[in-house]
Amino acid sequence: MANPGTSRRPKYQRIAADLRQAVQAGEYRPGDRLPGENDLMAAYQVARMTARQALGVLQTEGLAEARKGAGVFVRSFRPLRRRGGPDGIDTHAVALDGAVEEQRTPPPTVADALALSPAAVIPVRDHRFVRDGKPVLLSTSYRPQPGLVAVRFREEIHCRMPSSEEAQQLRLPPGTPVIQIRRTGFAPDGRAIEVNELTLDASSYLLEYEFDV
Amino acid sequence: MANPGTSRRPKYQRIAADLRQAVQAGEYRPGDRLPGENDLMAAYQVARMTARQALGVLQTEGLAEARKGAGVFVRSFRPLRRRGGPDGIDTHAVALDGAVEEQRTPPPTVADALALSPAAVIPVRDHRFVRDGKPVLLSTSYRPQPGLVAVRFREEIHCRMPSSEEAQQLRLPPGTPVIQIRRTGFAPDGRAIEVNELTLDASSYLLEYEFDV
DNA sequence: CAGTGGTCTAGACCACGAT
DNA sequence: TCGTGGTCTAGACCACTGT
Numbered sequence: 001m002a003n004p005g006t007s008r009r010p011k012y013q014r015i016a017a018d019l020r021q022a023v024q025a026g027e028y029r030p031g032d033r034l035p036g037e038n039d040l041m042a043a044y045q046v047a048r049m050t051a052r053q054a055l056g057v058l059q060t061e062g063l064a065e066a067r068k069g070a071g072v073f074v075r076s077f078r079p080l081r082r083r084g085g086p087d088g089i090d091t092h093a094v095a096l097d098g099a100v101e102e103q104r105t106p107p108p109t110v111a112d113a114l115a116l117s118p119a120a121v122i123p124v125r126d127h128r129f130v131r132d133g134k135p136v137l138l139s140t141s142y143r144p145q146p147g148l149v150a151v152r153f154r155e156e157i158h159c160r161m162p163s164s165e166e167a168q169q170l171r172l173p174p175g176t177p178v179i180q181i182r183r184t185g186f187a188p189d190g191r192a193i194e195v196n197e198l199t200l201d202a203s204s205y206l207l208e209y210e211f212d213v
Numbered sequence: 214m215a216n217p218g219t220s221r222r223p224k225y226q227r228i229a230a231d232l233r234q235a236v237q238a239g240e241y242r243p244g245d246r247l248p249g250e251n252d253l254m255a256a257y258q259v260a261r262m263t264a265r266q267a268l269g270v271l272q273t274e275g276l277a278e279a280r281k282g283a284g285v286f287v288r289s290f291r292p293l294r295r296r297g298g299p300d301g302i303d304t305h306a307v308a309l310d311g312a313v314e315e316q317r318t319p320p321p322t323v324a325d326a327l328a329l330s331p332a333a334v335i336p337v338r339d340h341r342f343v344r345d346g347k348p349v350l351l352s353t354s355y356r357p358q359p360g361l362v363a364v365r366f367r368e369e370i371h372c373r374m375p376s377s378e379e380a381q382q383l384r385l386p387p388g389t390p391v392i393q394i395r396r397t398g399f400a401p402d403g404r405a406i407e408v409n410e411l412t413l414d415a416s417s418y419l420l421e422y423e424f425d426v
Numbered sequence: 427c428a429g430t431g432g433t434c435t436a437g438a439c440c441a442c443g444a445t
Numbered sequence: 446t447c448g449t450g451g452t453c454t455a456g457a458c459c460a461c462t463g464t
Contacts, residue, residue: 010433017377036449047435049262052450060273060387062374069443069449079371084422150426157420158292159372159390161275164230174273177372177390177415202390207370209297209422213363223452249430260454265431282430282462 015044015054023063023074030076034064062175062203075173079206080131084155094136098128106142110195113184114144128169135170136204143194150185150193157181159202170201177202228257228267236276236287243289247277275388275416288386292419293344297368307349311341319355323408326397327357341382348383349417356407363398363406370394372415383414390415 009017019035022028035043040051055072058064066072080094104124105111111118122144129137162170162178170178179202185194222230232248235241248256253264268285271277279285293307317337318324324331335357342350375383375391383391392415398407 012433020377038448048437050434053433055450060374061376066450067443068441068451071443071449084424152423152425154421154423157370157422158418159392159415161273161388161390163274175374177374179372202372205371208367209370209424210365210367211297211422211424212365225452251429261456263453266452268431279431280462281432281460284430284462 011044011046012050012053012057015040015046015051016057019054019058020061020063023058028074030074032074033071034058034074036071059173060175065173065175075203077203080136080204081206081208082200084207084209094129094131096127097130097135098126100126106195110142110197113192113195114142115191116144120144131204134201134204136201138166138169138199139196141194141196145193148187148193151188152186154184154186155181156184157207166199170199172201172203179205179207224257224259225263225266225270228253228259228264229270232267232271233274233276236271241287243287245287246284247271247287249284272386273388278386288416290416293349293417294419294421295413297420297422307342307344309340310343310348311339313339319408323355323410326405326408327355328404329357333357344417347414347417349414351379351382351412352409354407354409358406361400361406364401365399367397367399368394369397370420379412383412385414385416392418392420394420 023034028034034055037048037051037055040046040054041048044051055064055066059066059072063075064072065075102124103121105119105121106114106116106124108118111120116122122142123146125139125141125143127137127139127141128135129139158180159177160180162172162176166172166178167176172178179198179200181196181198181200183196183198184192185196187193236247241247247268250261250264250268253259253267254261257264268277268279272279272285276288277285278288315337316334318332318334319327319329319337321331324333329335335355336359338352338354338356340350340352340354341348342352371393372390373393375385375389379385379391380389385391392411392413394409394411394413396409396411397405398409400406
């Protein structure tokens, strides 16, 4: 009896669709608790795993977040705006929570971009920024010659699901992607002189770029 | 017996970690088939649901992709580069697969940005671009007065998990985020005269922006 | 056709959070 | 303490893919 009743869709998808619609209709507001596994088992006459699966759908969509021992709650979206520009990281609304400077060997892709030998040791700075106590941005800066000043920047943006390590560092609930920005600074002669790798909690950020024709 | 043996971590996470490491070590290359549910059940002496859960982890991380009736396969990443600039969409390497132009009422946020009345009807163009037969970009353009030419653009980027509708349109496997770009064009007097909303398969794209100091 | 992943059941024990 | 979600078992039937 995999597909009883009048519907052809799996039960868990139908339950998930009901919940999703209720959220979008405003029946549940951000922070509200959704019906739990036991509620759904009773309401839809399904097994625990099926109810779990339905709630799992909303979580992997980023619409809900489970808190162990408490329930499943509607997530909220309050984005920080980051303006792409010469400044790099704008620190308003976020607080620097950790900073480390040490001599390290950069990863091969960075050493390559900076035209360093693969085993070169240079000063590296690690930063962590938080909002409301939650980390939202990790930054690693590579700048072998701090004296030089960049006059042009390129930012490359890639969006993906986090590694388990990143999910832990940024305390990301399931269904939250990360934005990875590689920011490269160039000297007037066109040489790359600094690289900054940023990892952002995608649910906390909205990026903004402007340009004239 | 939720946590037998010497490990404190759940079984499914341990299995997933083994597989993840094997992928990252190159034991399985992009496109290769991973051990299936039956293989994992036998190798680790676990129930089907536990093996499934382990394979599910790799899929929600975007590292693997299940093909029904065939197996679970390592995903590949071959990004298209999109340069932010006056051009909007660069069509090299992607093909226009569908285009519709019609008179519609834009969503409230767009009507607001363009200073239109909420019920205004304007020409709207929908485009779909594909690479190797797979859709990678959906575009909707709002341009109430085609005669005007924009001299400045702003792009706002947001990354999130797709709605089920978007996942279907872009044929996204689980664990694939989307990038949403709202591109606004401004006339010399500063008024917004066009809005273009793009939805990108994040696993297919790498965005690039440049600026001088 | 045999093998695969997809869905589902009906139980069980656990760790955690709120009360 | 009690209810919550988290993990796990041992079965089952299905739809799909490849040969």
